[in-house]
Amino acid sequence: MLLKNLNLASMSGSYGLMQKAAILIENGHIKWVGPEVDAPSGPAVNCHGTLVTPGLIDCHTHLVYGGNRANEFEQRLNGADYAAIAKAGGGIMSTVRATRAASEENLLKSGLKRLDTLLAEGVTTVEIKSGYGLDVATEAKMLRVARKLEKQRAATIKNTFLGAHTFPAEYKENHQEYLNIVCNQSLKSAFEEGLVDAVDAFCEGIAFSVEETEAVFKAAKKLNLPVKLHAEQLSNLGGAKLAAKYGALSVDHIEYLDLDGVEAIQKSGTVAVLLPGAYYYLREKQAPPVAALRSRKVAIAIATDLNPGSSPVHSLLSTMNMACVLFGLTPEEALLGVTKNAAKALGLADRGEIKVGHRADLAFWDVERPGDLAYPLGFNPISAIIQNGQFSKAFA
Ligand code: DI6
Ligand code: FE
Numbered sequence: 001m002l003l004k005n006l007n008l009a010s011m012s013g014s015y016g017l018m019q020k021a022a023i024l025i026e027n028g029h030i031k032w033v034g035p036e037v038d039a040p041s042g043p044a045v046n047c048h049g050t051l052v053t054p055g056l057i058d059c060h061t062h063l064v065y066g067g068n069r070a071n072e073f074e075q076r077l078n079g080a081d082y083a084a085i086a087k088a089g090g091g092i093m094s095t096v097r098a099t100r101a102a103s104e105e106n107l108l109k110s111g112l113k114r115l116d117t118l119l120a121e122g123v124t125t126v127e128i129k130s131g132y133g134l135d136v137a138t139e140a141k142m143l144r145v146a147r148k149l150e151k152q153r154a155a156t157i158k159n160t161f162l163g164a165h166t167f168p169a170e171y172k173e174n175h176q177e178y179l180n181i182v183c184n185q186s187l188k189s190a191f192e193e194g195l196v197d198a199v200d201a202f203c204e205g206i207a208f209s210v211e212e213t214e215a216v217f218k219a220a221k222k223l224n225l226p227v228k229l230h231a232e233q234l235s236n237l238g239g240a241k242l243a244a245k246y247g248a249l250s251v252d253h254i255e256y257l258d259l260d261g262v263e264a265i266q267k268s269g270t271v272a273v274l275l276p277g278a279y280y281y282l283r284e285k286q287a288p289p290v291a292a293l294r295s296r297k298v299a300i301a302i303a304t305d306l307n308p309g310s311s312p313v314h315s316l317l318s319t320m321n322m323a324c325v326l327f328g329l330t331p332e333e334a335l336l337g338v339t340k341n342a343a344k345a346l347g348l349a350d351r352g353e354i355k356v357g358h359r360a361d362l363a364f365w366d367v368e369r370p371g372d373l374a375y376p377l378g379f380n381p382i383s384a385i386i387q388n389g390q391f392s393k394a395f396a
Contacts, residue, residue: 011352016354030354050366051366051367051370053363056363063115076282104141127157140189140195143196183218209237231252231254249345252303254289
C-alpha cells in the first residue's frame with residue numbers, strides 16, 4: 001500500500017517534519033518513506049495532506065479491573081487522603097476484592113470498553129498491568145483477559161505482572177510469606193502460561209519497601225524478564241536507584257525523584273514515565289523533576305495510568321495536554337512521550353517512529369501541525385488509523 005500527500009511527523013529525534021511525503025507499506029511494515037516526488041510508482045491512497053504520526057503508545061495502564069472507586073473520589077474531596085483510604089482497607093484492596101469477584105467474561109467486557117476508548121484516539125500499542133488480584137489465580141485471570149483483548153483488536157498489548165502492587169489484607173502482617181507467593185508462585189505460573197512480558201512493583205510506604213522490591217526484581221531476572229517500577233510517587237524511598245541497578249525499562253510517576261535518582265536512571269538508560277493523570281486526580285503538589293531529566297537527556301514518556309483509583313483517565317491525548325500544562329513539557333516532548341519514548345519504555349524497538357523497518361502503525365490527524373495534538377482538552381481530531389499495515393479506521 002502506497003500512501004501519498006501526507007504531512008509527515010516521523011518523530012525520529014524531534015518532530016521530523018516533511019510536507020508532501022509518501023509512505024510505502026509492505027507486510028505490515030514500512031518499506032519506504034520520503035518525499036512524494038521520489039516515491040515508487042503505482043496506485044496510491046490520497047491522504048489529503050493530513051498529518052501522520054506513529055500510532056500512539058500508552059505505556060502504563062491498569063485497564064483490566066472490576067468495580068470502580070467513584071466513592072473514594074468523593075471521599076477524597078471530603079477531606080480523606082489517598083494513603084489513609086488505602087491503610088483503612090480501601091484503595092487498591094477495594095479493587096482487588098471486586099476483581100477477584102468478577103468473572104473473566106465481565107473483566108473482558110469492561111476492559112474492551114476502556115481499550116476501545118484509548119484506541120479511538122489513534123493508540124495502537126497499550127501496556128496492561130495485573131496487580132488487582134494479588135493471588136495466584138486472579139493475577140493470571142487479569143493477564144489472560146489482557147491477552148484476550150489483544151486477540152479481539154488489531155492493537156498490540158504488552159502484559160506486565162504487578163503482583164507486587166500492595167500487600168493483600170491476608171498478608172498484611174506477613175510480608176515474607178506474600179513475597180514468597182509473588183516470586184515463587186504467582187509470577188512463575190503466569191510466566192509459564194505465557195502471560196508475562198515484564199515485571200513491575202509499587203515501591204512506596206503503603207506498598208513494597210526497596211528491599212522487598214529487590215526480591216521481586218531478582219525473581220524477574222531469573223526468568224529473564226525486564227523490570228519497571230512505580231517509584232517515588234508519594235515519597236522518595238530510592239526505588240528509582242534500585243530500578244536503575246536492575247536495568248529497568250522505566251521508572252514511573254517519579255514526582256519525588258531526587259537528583260541522585262535522575263543521575264542513576266540516566267546512566268542505566270531507563271525511561272522516565274510521567275503520569276500526570278494521577279498527579280491531577282490526587283491533587284499532588286510536587287511535580288516530577290522535568291528540568292533535571294531534560295538537562296541529563298533522560299528519555300521522557302507519558303501515559304494515562306488508566307486505573308480506578310488514582311487515575312480514571314481514558315484519554316492519551318488529554319494526558320499529553322496535562323503533561324504540558326501541569327508539568328511544563330513542550331508539545332513536542334509530549335508527542336515524543338507517547339511515541340518514540342513510550343516504545344522505549346516497553347522495550348519495543350520496532351515502533352514509535354515512522355521509519356523503514358518499523359511496524360506500519362500510523363495515526364492520521366485533522367490538524368495542521370503536530371504541536372496541535374497537545375493543545376485541546378476533550379477533542380479528538382483523529383482522521384484515520386492504520387494498524388499493522390491495515391486501515392482499522394478509514395478516511396471518511
Ligand atoms: N500507583 C498508581 O497510580 C496505581 N498503582 C500504583 O501503584 C493505581 C493504584 C490504585 O489506586 O488503584
Ligand atoms: Fe500505575
